[in-house]
Amino acid sequence: MIPTPTLTLKALRAPRPRIGSRTFVVAVLVLATMTLAALFAPFVAPYPPDALDFSAVNAGPSAAHWLGTDGLGRDLLSRLVYGARTALLGPLLVVIGSTIIGMLLGLLAGWRGGWYDAVLGRVFDVLFAFPSLLLAILAVALFGKGLIAPVIAMSIAYAPFVARLTRALVKAERTRPYVAAYRVAGFGGAFIALRRVLPNVMPIVGAQSTLNFGYVLAELAGLSFLGLGVQPPTPDWGAMINEAQAGIVGGHFLPAIVPAVAVVIVVVAVNIIGEELSDRIGGADLP
Amino acid sequence: MALDSSTVAVAAQRAAAAGPGGGGRFSAAGVRRVAGKLGGLLLTLFLASLLVFFSRFLVPGDPVTFLLRGRKPSPEAIAQVTAQFGLDLPPWQQYLNWVAGALHGDFGRSLQYRQDVATVVGERLPVTLMLVVMSGLLIAIVGLTAGIVAALNKGRALDRVTLVGLTVLSAIPSFVGSIVLISVFAVQSGWFPTFGTGEGFGDTVYHLVLPSIALAIVFVVLVGKVTRSSMVEQLGREHVEVATSRGLKRGTVIRRHVFRNALGPILTVSGVLVAGLLVASTIVEAAFGLAGIGSLLVQSVDRLDFPVVQAIVMLVVTAFVVVNAIIDILEPVIDPRSAAGAAAR
Numbered sequence: 001m002i003p004t005p006t007l008t009l010k011a012l013r014a015p016r017p018r019i020g021s022r023t024f025v026v027a028v029l030v031l032a033t034m035t036l037a038a039l040f041a042p043f044v045a046p047y048p049p050d051a052l053d054f055s056a057v058n059a060g061p062s063a064a065h066w067l068g069t070d071g072l073g074r075d076l077l078s079r080l081v082y083g084a085r086t087a088l089l090g091p092l093l094v095v096i097g098s099t100i101i102g103m104l105l106g107l108l109a110g111w112r113g114g115w116y117d118a119v120l121g122r123v124f125d126v127l128f129a130f131p132s133l134l135l136a137i138l139a140v141a142l143f144g145k146g147l148i149a150p151v152i153a154m155s156i157a158y159a160p161f162v163a164r165l166t167r168a169l170v171k172a173e174r175t176r177p178y179v180a181a182y183r184v185a186g187f188g189g190a191f192i193a194l195r196r197v198l199p200n201v202m203p204i205v206g207a208q209s210t211l212n213f214g215y216v217l218a219e220l221a222g223l224s225f226l227g228l229g230v231q232p233p234t235p236d237w238g239a240m241i242n243e244a245q246a247g248i249v250g251g252h253f254l255p256a257i258v259p260a261v262a263v264v265i266v267v268v269a270v271n272i273i274g275e276e277l278s279d280r281i282g283g284a285d286l287p
Numbered sequence: 288m289a290l291d292s293s294t295v296a297v298a299a300q301r302a303a304a305a306g307p308g309g310g311g312r313f314s315a316a317g318v319r320r321v322a323g324k325l326g327g328l329l330l331t332l333f334l335a336s337l338l339v340f341f342s343r344f345l346v347p348g349d350p351v352t353f354l355l356r357g358r359k360p361s362p363e364a365i366a367q368v369t370a371q372f373g374l375d376l377p378p379w380q381q382y383l384n385w386v387a388g389a390l391h392g393d394f395g396r397s398l399q400y401r402q403d404v405a406t407v408v409g410e411r412l413p414v415t416l417m418l419v420v421m422s423g424l425l426i427a428i429v430g431l432t433a434g435i436v437a438a439l440n441k442g443r444a445l446d447r448v449t450l451v452g453l454t455v456l457s458a459i460p461s462f463v464g465s466i467v468l469i470s471v472f473a474v475q476s477g478w479f480p481t482f483g484t485g486e487g488f489g490d491t492v493y494h495l496v497l498p499s500i501a502l503a504i505v506f507v508v509l510v511g512k513v514t515r516s517s518m519v520e521q522l523g524r525e526h527v528e529v530a531t532s533r534g535l536k537r538g539t540v541i542r543r544h545v546f547r548n549a550l551g552p553i554l555t556v557s558g559v560l561v562a563g564l565l566v567a568s569t570i571v572e573a574a575f576g577l578a579g580i581g582s583l584l585v586q587s588v589d590r591l592d593f594p595v596v597q598a599i600v601m602l603v604v605t606a607f608v609v610v611n612a613i614i615d616i617l618e619p620v621i622d623p624r625s626a627a628g629a630a631a632r
Contacts, residue, residue: 134603140588
């Protein structure tokens with residue numbers, strides 16, 4: 001068999017222009033703009049997020065308010081910009097958290113095998129039975145509303161997906177000649193697993209994890225929409241839709257539609273980026 | 288709970304009676320397989336119930352304080368909560384009492400309604416089930432059609448259009464779908480009601496049209512994509528070519544040779560669907576003001592009614608595990624090859 005290059009090498013070689021790279025660039029630009037806007041919200045937003053303008057309540061787009069105002073006369077563009085902070089931070093933490101937990105547990109199950117594998121497999125099976133949103137709702141019921149409890153719960157809920165993938169990759173990697181070579185050279189199992197095997201599977205796992213970002217964003221926004229996530233007056237996209245719900249019946253669609261469109265745009269952008277990354281790194285032909 | 292396990296037993300009997308060959312033979316391997324699946328089901332349910340029950344112990348501090356958050360801790364209330372949860376008993380005994388009650392459909396008393404949890408949940412269950420069933424039908428019809436149409440036109444314009452359509456839909460979370468549908472088809476055009484479930488069967492169906500569409504969106508994508516890739520895989524198989532070259536009609540080939548073989552993955556996905564629909568219905572029910580168990584769950588979290596939260600979480604998880612076990616067990620009936628493969632292992 002011809003030795004295949006390590007996964008890291010594959011990833012490094014990949015970033016060449018490809019078909020569909022234009023949508024990828026657009027998606028990266030969209031996400032970068034959103035991230036910068038969120039980071040520099042005080043400079044980007046035309047108004048403070050909770051500034052009331054009583055002369056323009058439920059107003060349409062105008063020179064003063066580009067996206068119009070909500071039922072309290074707050075500028076929608078400003079709230080959107082500030083809301084991007086919690087909208088992006090939550091999923092980012094969940095993706096990082098679930099990747100760390102899942103990768104370590106997957107490594108343990110795939111590397112050690114045997115009892116570790118059997119027990120962890122059973123634990124993952126149980127966690128698969130808890131949809132992430134349900135686990136997040138349970139966490140809120142226990143620890144109270146806000147961003148922290150749902151983020152921890154979702155990190156746990158998404159970890160089994162990461163772990164299952166890591167486990168499969170590690171099992172395949174374990175039989176590769178380089179692992180045997182390190183063993184013969186007298187290196188310990190922990191060293192090989194953590195310093196040699198883990199870095200090799202990390203790119204694929206990381207790329208697959210970015211695909212979770214969009215789902216998590218939608219679910220966390222959904223949780224705020226239910227009134228269980230980020231609490232007003234903190235501007236948050238889901239909470240904005242929740243607050244704007246009463247206005248919809250009165251025909252004031254904009255305060256609800258604006259944050260909804262923002263959610264959809266970010267989810268689309270993140271999914272395009274995630275799929276392109278997995279394609280480049282070779283995640284598409286995974287088990 | 289009792290009802291669920293008997294459903295499984297019936298399904299198991301049927302699957303066992305059908306046997307791995309699907310020819311009505313009773314085989315030891317089939318029975319062993321079903322028994323193994325049932326064992327796995329019970330173990331998963333047991334572990335899930337541990338998680339749901341003991342999650343309360345993760346909250347630091349006094350359980351009475353936790354359970355009576357936001358309520359007046361009067362001596363009577365404290366006494367009632369202590370008695371209801373058996374807080375003076377050791378934890379494992381509290382758990383056994385809870386499970387024993389749950390198996391009889393007794394989940395204790397709701398703190399906000401001063402009624403049995405089972406009664407409160409039971410009143411709300413029909414709306415959610417109706418919503419899930421309507422949504423499931425929509426998903427089956429639209430998802431399967433989209434997937435089949437795309438697969439049969441693979442690489443052509445119709446395939447691309449369907450794929451783009453599915454990709455766009457996949458980015459629409461149910462709360463976004465809900466508010467868009469309410470805005471366009473309820474408020475602006477006035478074709479559908481914005482709120483509530485209405486009176487009588489016909490009116491309820493009418494009230495649930497928009498909610499079931501909002502709920503179906505994400506899952507249509509899932510079923511559509513799986514159907515397409517599964518069909519495409521089967522269409523490329525040799526046996527399909529053989530069937531075609533034998534002069535069978537295209538419709539027959541697709542129905543008997545392609546679709547039947549493509550059903551496996553589609554069925555597996557539908558198992559995931561059930562829990563997904565039940566959970567996503569929290570959002571849709573909140574958006575459309577429906578009195579189902581989803582909105583009850585949210586309301587109970589909001590009003591710190593933990594017994595109801597516990598019961599609904601356990602109900603959803605049980606539904607997920609049981610449905611998946613049934614699908615697992617029924618798979619050889621639909622696809623005899625999977626049983627043959629399992630027996631050979």
